[in-house]
Amino acid sequence: MKIQGKLKRLLIAITVLFLSFATGVAGFMLIEDYQFFDALYMCVITTSTIGYQEVRPLSDVGRAFNIFYILTNLAIFAFVISTLTSYLFEGELQRIFKRYQIRKIIKKMKNHIIVCGYGRNGFNVCQELDRLKIPYVLIEKVESHLQNFRVDKYKQAILGDAIHEETLLEANIKEAKALIIALPNDANNVFITLTARELNPNIFIVCRSSEPSSEKKIYRAGANKVIMPEALGGIHMAQLVVKPYIVEFVDLISGLDEMKLKLDEVRLTEIKPEIKHLSIKDLQNDIDCEVNIIAFKDKEKGFILNPRSDTQLSEDKVLIILGTNEAIGRFKQKYLQ
Structure with missing residues (x-):
């Protein structure tokens, strides 16, 4: 449910309470000729069921209006109190605020x-x-x-x-x-x-x-x-029996093994301009390069496994590299923008 929907009940409760007070003030002013503050006072003591004495004795018409106003406000007051209780004491307001923060993030x-x-x-x-x-x-x-x-x-x-x-x-x-x-x-x-x-x-x-x-x-x-x-899942279980070493190797390069090796992709559109003229051999010979370039994807030819060392880097290629998390992190930090 959206935040607006969660606030709808609270807004309805406040609106109903306001309309109730407006009706009561208008009724007491028209029927009993009360001043505004006296009429508001009557509405408050009637709605809250405190039972203080009236500002002055009511006429028969005023009493009939007051009876109607009391009976109507019993339901309104119960609705308003239950709504405010759920928002203030049951955490509804806190949940709305938390969701608002999440939406901003x-x-x-x-x-x-x-x-x-x-x-x-x-x-x-x-x-x-x-x-x-x-x-x-x-x-x-x-x-x-x-x-x-x-x-x-x-x-x-x-x-x-x-x-x-x-x-x-x-x-x-x-x-x-x-x-x-x-x-x-x-x-x-x-x-x-x-x-x-x-x-x-x-x-x-x-x-x-x-x-x-x-x-x-x-x-x-x-x-x-x-x-x-x-x-x-079925294919994987069959492969565990038929080709266990292949599955073990796949787990190894997926980072699931204790060696924590993983495959990653490097888009050459993100590579630093000063090294765009280099070849795969230049990268592999760098003593700080502790990853293996095992393939690349060419825009026209698709995937090329075990690429030639003299292959030039170009923006239309994506390198597939193998290494530990730390090595891949250092590689990206050194060569990518």
């Missing part, structure tokens, strides 16, 4: 990732993004699922349903670079993909599919990649 985020759903798949996605320290916004509609989720400078969370356009806008989808949809319902995933593609035509969308028949529909909706976790 998310509004400033750029090139972040949006994750839809915090179930089993969404949880693992967030764990990996946490490990890589990549900024992201999580959207989850079940409040209890977010009890153990802790926000920090890299991650924020929104309580809402991603199928609603306003929720995606609240996650600042127009400034996001990628969207990961990890929900179990394929129909909802198609709808979210369509909405996201309309809001941000350039966003990279990775979507989960539970049924093979939904894969083509999700692609047609605008997804860049469709993942079926159950199928991947």
